[in-house]
Amino acid sequence: MPTVWVLGAGQLGAMLKQAAYPLALRVEPVEPDSEQLPNIKDDDIVTVEREQWPDTPVTRYMSQQASFMNADIFGKIADRFHQKTMLDSLEINTAPWCSVEVDTKAAALHAELGCDVLLKRREGGYDGKGQHWLYQDQGGDVPADWRGTGIAEKKIPFDEELSLIGARDQDGKKVFYPLTLNLHRNGILMASIAPLSRVAHLQDTAEAMLGKIMDSANYVGVMAMECFRVGEQLIVNELAPRVHNSGHWTQAGACVSQFEMHLRAVSRLPIKAPEVRGYSVMINIIGVERELDWMKIPSTQCYWYGKDVRPGRKLGHINLNHPEKSALQTALHELRELLPEHYQDVFNWVETELARA
CATH class of the missing domain: 3.30.1490.20 (ATP-grasp fold, A domain)
Incomplete structure (x- = not known):
């Protein structure tokens, strides 16, 4: 198997590396400002955990590799002018x-x-x-x-924020996860819930939109599409040509996580429609010290990124998954007691939307 080199060595690169083990793949995240160039061989693969990077010897070297996946798409998506122009040319709804x-x-x-x-x-x-x-x-x-x-x-007076995570392989096959409901505070994702039966009727529309985007760019791998729902209409807010924060729930809630799906796609391993397991909630840990008691709660799966704690910084996330809503609600009640006061409105939102899911 080839080595998959990841431009960027943050938490997304680390989770790609974790997901590689069952696939017998070697994944090597690389810091953009590293002083040593990676030893990329002819049959290796280069992918990313970010759509923007500084101009350094490492980023120039990696982005110029013949095996650099989706090289043509990053400039179109990382620059919002080009992203919006692309969406308009595809006649896909955007603000x-x-x-x-x-x-x-x-x-x-x-x-x-x-x-x-x-x-x-x-x-x-x-x-x-x-x-x-x-x-x-x-x-x-x-x-x-x-x-x-x-x-x-x-300004879009939206009803709620939804995202869709999809993947496309080199033969053009596409698979999608269920639409995910997201809560943002000050522009930062705080929580996600999936699946939701009440928005299932919008799934085909969302898949057609994201599928059209991926096909137009001959994209390979996982891509995220963040949308506003306005009535029965979906309006694209942002695109991310990579694994995405709003897809973290797939680590606990699907037979193939978004991280494994991305690696399968870029390395020519089979991709398949992800079987969803029960109900999932993801809580982002922002600027809060680690609490080991999070790990004691049934139905939880805790990720800690090993970063220094700073206000507003993404430090980890907690996935909660269970076939029964009641069990998930019990776990959320226990977790609520272990997070600061400013998280209470997040839990209020999650519990309200979970009941409607």
Whole structure:
């Protein structure tokens, strides 16, 4: 089996490495600023855990390999201007938008996009960063440091946030996980729930959208599509050409996790429709010290990333899975007591939505 080299050595790379063991694959995450170039052989594979990377000797070397998977797609997705342009060309629903040029005025943006306009950096800016709101009733113009560096989007009054994780192999076969319901706070994903029978009727529509995107790019591997649900309509918010935070629940809740599925796809191993096991909830651990008692709760699967604890930093996640909602609700009640007060609204949301699932 070849070695799969992963550009980026964060938690996603570590979980890809863990998922490789049953496949008899060797996975080697590589820090972009490493001082040593990886020894990539002709039959090895290069993939990523991120769609953006700094310009370093390592990233130049890895991204220039003939075996670098999906090399053409990253520039289209990492830059929101190109991502939005691609979605428009495919006639896939996304929020109305326009480019913020060096001479763009707030009045013009409001005239085109409405009273509330969200500025987003063309590159970067995940987890609630790299965003700036322009409210017409508050006045104010486009900040100088946003001119020529961003896009502007119309505010979408969405009902809820859903995501779809899909995978495509080199022969064009595609498989998908169930739609996942997500809760964000200040732009950071806090919790996910899947599957939900009440949104199952939107599954075919979501699969057609993501499938069209992957086919158009001849994409190989796992891709995530984050959407707003507005009534019965899905509007694409962001794409991620990699394994994704909102797919972490698949580690406990599916016969093949998103991490294993990605490795299967890029290494020409068979991909298959993932059999879903019961109900799953994922709780992101943000800026909170590790608590070993999390591991004592039945139905939980705890991941700790080994990072220094800092406010707002993703430090781990907890998957909860069980065939019975009642057992999952009991586990959530126990976990609630072991997380800080500011998590209480997260648990309130999870318990309400789980009951509706």
